[in-house]
Amino acid sequence: MKKFILVLNLGSTTTKVALFRDLNCHIVKTYSHDKELISQGINEQKAVRYDTIIQFLNESNVNPEEISIVAARGGLLQPVEGGTYLVNDDMLNDLTSGKYGEHASNLSGILAAEFAGNYNIEAVITDPVVVDELSVQAQYTGIEGIRRTSIFHALNQKAVARKYASSAGKNYEDLNLIVIHMGGGITVGAHHLGRVIDVNNGLNGDGPMSPTRAGSLPAAGLLKYIDRNNLSHQEFNKLISKKGGLLSHLNTEDVRDITADIDNGDAHSAEVLEAMAFQIGKEIGAKAAVLHGEIDQIIFTGGVSYSEYVMDLIKPYISFLAPVTVYPGELEMEALAYGAYTVEQDRSLLKTYKAEVSHD
Ligand SMILES: Nc1ncnc2c1ncn2[C@@H]1O[C@H](COP(=O)(O)OP(=O)(O)O)[C@@H](O)[C@H]1O
Numbered sequence: 001m002k003k004f005i006l007v008l009n010l011g012s013t014t015t016k017v018a019l020f021r022d023l024n025c026h027i028v029k030t031y032s033h034d035k036e037l038i039s040q041g042i043n044e045q046k047a048v049r050y051d052t053i054i055q056f057l058n059e060s061n062v063n064p065e066e067i068s069i070v071a072a073r074g075g076l077l078q079p080v081e082g083g084t085y086l087v088n089d090d091m092l093n094d095l096t097s098g099k100y101g102e103h104a105s106n107l108s109g110i111l112a113a114e115f116a117g118n119y120n121i122e123a124v125i126t127d128p129v130v131v132d133e134l135s136v137q138a139q140y141t142g143i144e145g146i147r148r149t150s151i152f153h154a155l156n157q158k159a160v161a162r163k164y165a166s167s168a169g170k171n172y173e174d175l176n177l178i179v180i181h182m183g184g185g186i187t188v189g190a191h192h193l194g195r196v197i198d199v200n201n202g203l204n205g206d207g208p209m210s211p212t213r214a215g216s217l218p219a220a221g222l223l224k225y226i227d228r229n230n231l232s233h234q235e236f237n238k239l240i241s242k243k244g245g246l247l248s249h250l251n252t253e254d255v256r257d258i259t260a261d262i263d264n265g266d267a268h269s270a271e272v273l274e275a276m277a278f279q280i281g282k283e284i285g286a287k288a289a290v291l292h293g294e295i296d297q298i299i300f301t302g303g304v305s306y307s308e309y310v311m312d313l314i315k316p317y318i319s320f321l322a323p324v325t326v327y328p329g330e331l332e333m334e335a336l337a338y339g340a341y342t343v344e345q346d347r348s349l350l351k352t353y354k355a356e357v358s359h360d
Pocket residue numbers: 010011012013014182183184185211253254255256302303304305306307329330
């Protein structure tokens with residue numbers, strides 16, 4: 001009997017896999033990958049990541065025939081509204097071609113479709129990283145022809161915001177929140193009455209540096225660096241989105257290793273983490289201005305927010321703005337299972353992704 005929802009959540013540094021029975025988590029595991037793998041392109045990572053999923057099923061003693069649907073974290077697509085989407089051919093083409101960029105979350109959808117195809121079931125994604133609710137003002141840059149788009153931890157930011165609202169006995173749609181997801185990438189979102197009206201692009205050189213992202217860079221300095229090192233487009237993308245931030249400065253993206261080094265007296269590691277905290281604080285201040293200072297709560301989440309060391313570095317910059325709540329880790333597995341469960345119950349909720357028609 002088909003009774004499980006298989007949840008696949010590929011982040012830049014981890015593969016998280018779970019089995020749910022309806023909305024109850026049967027088993028969940030996080031596999032952390034080494035820095036050699038995560039700095040590769042997604043095609044080079046595909047086989048290892050798929051093997052990780054099969055390893056998980058073997059360890060769980062679950063027969064793939066018992067799975068009714070695959071729920072995956074969605075990747076880089078054209079901007080979409082939130083919701084649960086079928087992984088159809090249009091979506092698969094955009095995820096595979098990298099038309100909108102490359103990130104591990106593309107592989108979630110791709111591997112979900114591969115697995116689903118093998119067992120004649122459906123794959124869906126929920127609230128992909130391209131959910132776009134940016135205000136018109138937030139989309140502007142100072143150059144006509146370059147616009148900001150929304151690429152962030154939409155799934156988890158929305159899930160923790162709703163969890164906080166529910167714990168406060170309020171509706172998400174009635175609150176102003178600043179949500180900070182600190183994973184391989186770091187995104188800081190201004191949630192205004194249920195819409196993320198401003199957020200840094202978590203992938204393409206915007207906002208604070210993170211374990212693997214460069215964050216905002218001085219444009220002229222970047223151009224000189226590219227010329228000096230003769231970087232191709234591909235090398236440039238790798239530099240800012242896979243090998244930046246803590247990995248660039250400290251040769252590891254793992255905050256647990258870095259804080260252990262600091263405990264052993266490593267002053268350089270301490271300085272780099274302080275700089276990351278400074279940049280996160282600054283970004284939160286910017287979002288406070290976007291919300292006109294009317295902030296109900298500041299909410300931290302993501303793997304890095306497990307680190308009390310990092311949280312203690314950030315808090316002095318922002319605790320005067322609003323009360324702080326921390327939800328370490330993520331609620332992404334539950335949110336993905338919920339998305340798949342609801343469309344299994346009511347098919348009319350399933351959305352269809354359509355590729356943009358090219359006019360070239
Ligand atoms: N218990 C922990 N303490 C400190 N840092 C952690 C902890 N767990 C994970 N991290 C850090 O969180 C980052 C990964 O965040 P996570 O949200 O799990 O990843 P991903 O972006 O791959 O989904 C890494 O830098 C990792 O070192």
